[in-house]
Amino acid sequence: MKLAIIGIGKMGMLHAGIMNALDDVELCAVSDSTNFLLNGVKSLKPELNTYDNYVKMLDKEQPDAVVIATPVFLHVPMAEECTKRNIPFFLEKPLSPASDQAVELIEMVESKDLVTMVGYMMRYVDTYMKAKAILESGVLGKVITVHSTIYVAQLFRKGKGWRYSKEQAGGGVVIGQATHLIDLLQWMLGPVERVTGHTINWYSEEVEDFAHVHFEFKNGAMGWMDSSWSIRHHRLMQINIEIHAEKGNLFVCDDYAKLYLDEPADGFNAGWTNWYNPDLFHGVEIDVGGPQYSRQGIAFIDAVKNGKPVASDLRNAFEVQKIVDAIYKSAENHGQPTDV
Amino acid sequence: MIDRILLGHNQFFGVNHLDAKVGDQKAAQFGQVQKIMDIINFCYDQDVKAMMMSTHERALLVAEEIQKSDRLRENLGIYLLVPYIAKYIKQANEKGIVNIVRDSLKETSFAGKLGMFMRGGMGLLTKDVKTMIKLLVDFEVAPFSKLNLKAIFLHDALTDLALGWDMPDVLELFADHVEKKYNAIPAFCTKNLPRLMRLFEKTHIKNPLIMASINKLGYQVNPSREEFEDALKKYELQLLAMSTLAAGYLKPKEAYEYLFSLPRVDSVVVGLSSTNHAVETFSEIRKHI
Structure with a gap:
């Protein structure tokens, strides 16, 4: 299963570390708008594809699942791009700066029955x-x-x-x-x-x-x-x-x-x-940062692979x-x- | 030679794995550095001449006191754990990762900075992540560098992150730098010992010193106590055991009988916040080593 990460700050790094260690999950690419972070990844893990534009990453890599761990105001537009492409996503909490910004996203996700999870760990x-x-x-x-x-x-x-x-x-x-x-x-x-x-x-x-x-x-x-x-x-x-x-x-x-x-x-x-x-x-x-993050990551991957329910989806x-x-x-x- | 018994540091700095409120109370109890020094000196007199030390800001005050004492400065073995990760998590929330790195590098010594400029200044430096990691290690170690540094441990949050990302090079980079620059034993704290040992097979690091939780209850032992025990049989490593009393759930006699029935248990960290049971605890451990 190919996993891509949007945003490799503190939380993106954590989720990537956990999910990459799970069976059948392969971290294929990361994107970030901060060159400093991308350079770090390039230098320490040269085999990984890096992007400064997440849309390009989604189109080129066609991942099976995505983690979105960016500042809050970027959550909804990024989740919408994943939803358009039918890519299940894990989104860091909270959902959006205000709920009205997420109404269309919710409708789109629920009409497609797409697997989503939000990080209320x-x-x-x-x-x-x-x-x-x-x-x-x-x-x-x-x-x-x-x-x-x-x-x-x-x-x-x-x-x-x-x-x-x-x-x-x-x-x-x-x-x-x-x-x-x-x-x-x-x-x-x-x-x-x-x-x-x-x-x-x-x-x-x-x-x-x-x-x-x-x-x-x-x-x-x-x-x-x-x-x-x-x-x-x-x-x-x-x-x-x-x-x-x-x-x-x-x-x-x-x-x-x-x-x-x-x-x-x-x-x-x-x-x-x-x-x-x-x-x-x-x-x-694997425990990186506490067992709750591991259980959350395992639940997300299990939901994508086997359709199991997650504790906190987009609706929640x-x-x-x-x-x-x-x-x-x-x-x-x-x-x-x-x-x- | 690694010390067999080490004094732990968590109780001094408010870390408690059973109850955070107790941790906060202990931090208040040790509000005066002299109270910490009393415990350190008591242990020294009991022939426990080694301690774990995080790079918590209050640990800097402890380091200053140790430096003032001739016997401690020369003979107390310091096992440093870098970095104090809770500080960086809060800073990441306060100002973001990029600002943390920028501000930390600004504070490194003049000589270090000069070297950085000769290699092309800050802009180029941030492209050279490996150099930057070494400088950040130096930044953390600097206040402790005049002490009797025996080993420098990479914090489990970073060891396990490198493990999850499958970055054996980071472990090698850390190990080489600690050995070369500080002439200390490079060591690793982890919550995932069996998996970490598999990653070491991809590196040139042999027989590493590892600090990990292990106790009869299996508390904080991943993925399970059984797999941890199997890894001890299978891989070459030196284990510094922590959480051996399972946050106080096990009595010392029972706990140490189990612990020392395992292979490769070289040392044990003991957290003491009073001298009351210390003599008993040390003698219980000494029955086995």
Whole structure:
């Protein structure tokens, strides 16, 4: 299977490394508009074809699958070029700067039944998979409220590049990082009906560095999310989710899932049941940057080859995007409740 | 000769593979460099005269303190891990890869820059990726170069990236540079030992020093504990074992009995954040080596 990569920055390099190592996958070409990165690849892997124009690459190489890992504003046009040629694609998250830009793409992809995947890789983290299974088992009863945070100590001065441009990225920490958490909440608790958002631009001029969001879910649950990329003492991006439900609580983060039940149910004791990563770990074929990326890459290749379902396709990413749009709209109107 | 027991560094810099919040608390606990030096000196007195060291910015302060102590400067073996990858991931998000390389190269020493200009300046340099990789290694190693550098490890994020991309040349480039310029043992950290050993067969690197997680639980061992054990039987390598207690899930006795039942286990990294159980842990390991 011939795989081509559009965009060989941090994420493109990672996905290429993982998928190239899988059986039957051959990395055939990469494209990037930055000569410096292309030169690097040419010099270290001369047998690989390199292009400074991705359309040329698609036409000439006719790959069986493509990874798109470029700045957000380029996602939709690039995905459209793949769709026109019936090439399955993996797209880095988020989908697009705003959801209206992706409507035609969604229609095109769904009319062709094309395999797509968007990089919401948290769905492949052991602890969140465990939390999802617990929620689906029904032991907690109805969810009442969810409290959640996503923080990283990344930005304490004005950032450089597309990530900090409203036009190119669509926004700041909400679209750039908190979409991981929004995706998890939607995955675990179901569709979001209405949001209230407040944001602060502190270090960045055009985009928000801090955001606080209130959610109303369609199933009646409520909850909030606080997010920032400028919170000290968070060496890595850390998500924390606390779910309070009729019959107990569920606390989940990258490191553990902890279930508390008032009464025994479904094989679980009353009180605490904890799962840490060593309890949940299983090895992967190749690990570059964490097993969740490997599982995601394996799932994409499996979907292209064997038609298996993926955890997050284009439609799912579109739903996340609509929530993001509503958050920004609400924040512009001083936190006016806004329908998704 | 590789040291048999090495003091680990993760606990000093906020890395914890069980719970990130515990990591953050430990980083605060070791907020004063003297607290780190107390552990290093305690271990030295217990005849553990070697330590892993990342190039975390706080490690620079530790390096300065080590340099001030005659006995540590001369005798403490430093096993350096380059680069401190979390810093670069954040920088890539903050300013992009191209700006990272540009800014890092700007900061390399004057002599280095002079050499760069003689070879044609920055523009040409970025075309010569192999030279640039060596300069970036130098940039990371520089603050530690006056210490007793025994080995320099390539971080698993980069080793495994080279593995995934199937770039054996990158591993050779790193190994040759470390040997030639620093007279240290070139070494590699990996999360994929069996697969990496297959890649080494395409290189001139023989009997490499590898740091990898291995424990009875199979935690952080890819693709499986069984395949890892098979690789140890099949390939020539020197293993520096890490995560041997599976993030605290295994008791030392059980953990080390398993570990030292494996072939080619030359050394073990031990993470200590207090001196409480250190003596027991060291004596448990010394039963086997």
